[in-house]
Amino acid sequence: AGARLIGQPVEDIVDHDDTTLFDADSAARIAAQDREVIITGEPRTYENFSVATAAGHVRSYLSTKAPYRDATGRIVGVIGITRDVTERQRAEEERERLLAVAEEANRSKDQFLAVLSHELRTPLNAVIGWVGMLRSMSLDPAMSARALDAIDRNGRALAQLVSDLLDVSRIVSGKLRLDTRAINLVPVIEAALDAVRPTADAKSIQIQSVLDPRASPVLGDPDRLQQVVWNLVANAIKFTPASGQVRVSLRGVAARAEIVVADTGVGIDAQLMPYIFERFRQGDSSSTRAHGGLGLGLALVKHLTELHGGTVEADSLGEGKGATFIVRLPLMVSRVRSAPERGELAGTCVGPNARLAGLRVVVVDDDPDSLDMLSTLLRQQKAEVRMATSAAEALALVEDWLPHLVVADVEMPDEDGYSLVRRLRRLSPDRGGTTPTVAVTAYGRVEDRIRSVSAGFDLHLPKPVEPAELIAVVANLARRR
Numbered sequence: 001a002g003a004r005l006i007g008q009p010v011e012d013i014v015d016h017d018d019t020t021l022f023d024a025d026s027a028a029r030i031a032a033q034d035r036e037v038i039i040t041g042e043p044r045t046y047e048n049f050s051v052a053t054a055a056g057h058v059r060s061y062l063s064t065k066a067p068y069r070d071a072t073g074r075i076v077g078v079i080g081i082t083r084d085v086t087e088r089q090r091a092e093e094e095r096e097r098l099l100a101v102a103e104e105a106n107r108s109k110d111q112f113l114a115v116l117s118h119e120l121r122t123p124l125n126a127v128i129g130w131v132g133m134l135r136s137m138s139l140d141p142a143m144s145a146r147a148l149d150a151i152d153r154n155g156r157a158l159a160q161l162v163s164d165l166l167d168v169s170r171i172v173s174g175k176l177r178l179d180t181r182a183i184n185l186v187p188v189i190e191a192a193l194d195a196v197r198p199t200a201d202a203k204s205i206q207i208q209s210v211l212d213p214r215a216s217p218v219l220g221d222p223d224r225l226q227q228v229v230w231n232l233v234a235n236a237i238k239f240t241p242a243s244g245q246v247r248v249s250l251r252g253v254a255a256r257a258e259i260v261v262a263d264t265g266v267g268i269d270a271q272l273m274p275y276i277f278e279r280f281r282q283g284d285s286s287s288t289r290a291h292g293g294l295g296l297g298l299a300l301v302k303h304l305t306e307l308h309g310g311t312v313e314a315d316s317l318g319e320g321k322g323a324t325f326i327v328r329l330p331l332m333v334s335r336v337r338s339a340p341e342r343g344e345l346a347g348t349c350v351g352p353n354a355r356l357a358g359l360r361v362v363v364v365d366d367d368p369d370s371l372d373m374l375s376t377l378l379r380q381q382k383a384e385v386r387m388a389t390s391a392a393e394a395l396a397l398v399e400d401w402l403p404h405l406v407v408a409d410v411e412m413p414d415e416d417g418y419s420l421v422r423r424l425r426r427l428s429p430d431r432g433g434t435t436p437t438v439a440v441t442a443y444g445r446v447e448d449r450i451r452s453v454s455a456g457f458d459l460h461l462p463k464p465v466e467p468a469e470l471i472a473v474v475a476n477l478a479r480r481r
């Protein structure tokens with residue numbers, strides 16, 4: 001039994017003391033315990049963890065020792081029972097490790113929910129506050145314009161927040177899909193810079209760009225790559241003090257396109273650098289933090305870049321010395337035609353001021369506010385609009401009124417939009433069976449779009465819908481009818 005405990009043959013442990021069976025530190029510890037039992041004359045139980053044997057094994061033991069007495073009662077040695085508890089100790093250590101991980105995850109969850117609550121409530125407070133003033137007070141034109149700007153700005157911030165959360169959810173579940181094609185990176189980067197320029201102007205931050213058109217094409221999803229650049233530049237603007245600079249460059253290096261975003265901002269602490277691309281990781285998540293956000297942007301950058309077969313890295317000389325992010329994407333070997341640049345997309349020639357005079361449109365939504373907003377938007381463009389709050393009501397309107405177009409929500413009680421459009425398609429053409437239909441829905445995943453088109457919708461627009469986009473879609477579909 002003793003041989004099994006120590007992990008050595010019997011002949012190697014018989015007539016040997018602890019100094020030959022264990023390493024010096026372990027042997028000294030065991031000898032000290034034996035002396036304590038002899039001196040006190042009382043039994044003792046000892047937990048000896050990480051005991052190193054002479055054979056090189058590291059074990060854990062639980063020993064119960066008692067004084068050994070001769071016939072006269074004099075203590076002449078120590079007798080004991082020792083059990084190998086190595087596996088039990090390892091299991092306990094693993095349990096403690098997992099408990100610590102769970103507690104840290106729980107703290108991170110609570111911290112994230114607190115930050116999320118703040119990031120949701122802050123723009124909501126502005127929206128609700130300004131709406132209340134517009135409704136109950138007589139604001140002058142300048143103040144009303146200021147209110148509308150604030151509502152629009154905070155509404156878009158909320159939409160971006162929800163979009164980032166959904167993207168992270170898709171990435172974690174492996175359901176994020178790319179619509180890849182050969183693309184020229186220059187217009188993709190320019191579109192991202194145009195989107196963030198107003199924010200930079202508000203802080204008097206100068207954006208400098210040097211874009212080499214020869215660093216193309218790459219095989220990628222232009223919308224997702226624009227999202228990568230937007231996140232990096234928006235992040236740079238956020239952490240750069242007023243009157244600073246953000247430099248964006250595109251260059252070709254060794255069969256790869258490099259997108260470099262550098263700023264003169266607060267820099268990155270060396271302790272944070274290894275975790276900079278982790279989800280929900282922020283340098284400061286306290287209530288006194290100077291910068292908002294959920295800590296999702298850089299995680300999205302990393303995942304989207306890797307989905308394109310690329311890499312991203314961060315560098316900073318330290319706090320107060322700015323930061324540099326480099327995205328590397330593989331260049332395509334053959335230069336096939338790039339994806340259409342902005343303004344070249346077919347079927348989008350109708351601008352935001354398109355007039356819909358004379359068009360009959362049925363709008364279907366069970367939410368009164370969404371129904372009212374969509375109907376008002378189309379009526380402002382001179383369309384004739386009739387509203388329905390259910391699939392049955394919408395079908396009756398189609399057969400009775402024969403509209404040019406149906407704009408419908410998907411999620412509705414009793415009968416959803418998918419059922420509505422399937423029933424509509426079963427009608428004969430003279431009863432409205434070929435009426436163009438647009439799904440306007442909060443479901444924005446690729447599989448949701450596929451489901452909408454498979455059910456019979458002509459187009460799928462995820463909420464929040466841009467007014468100009470909806471007007472252009474309605475005008476184009478009606479023209480093709």
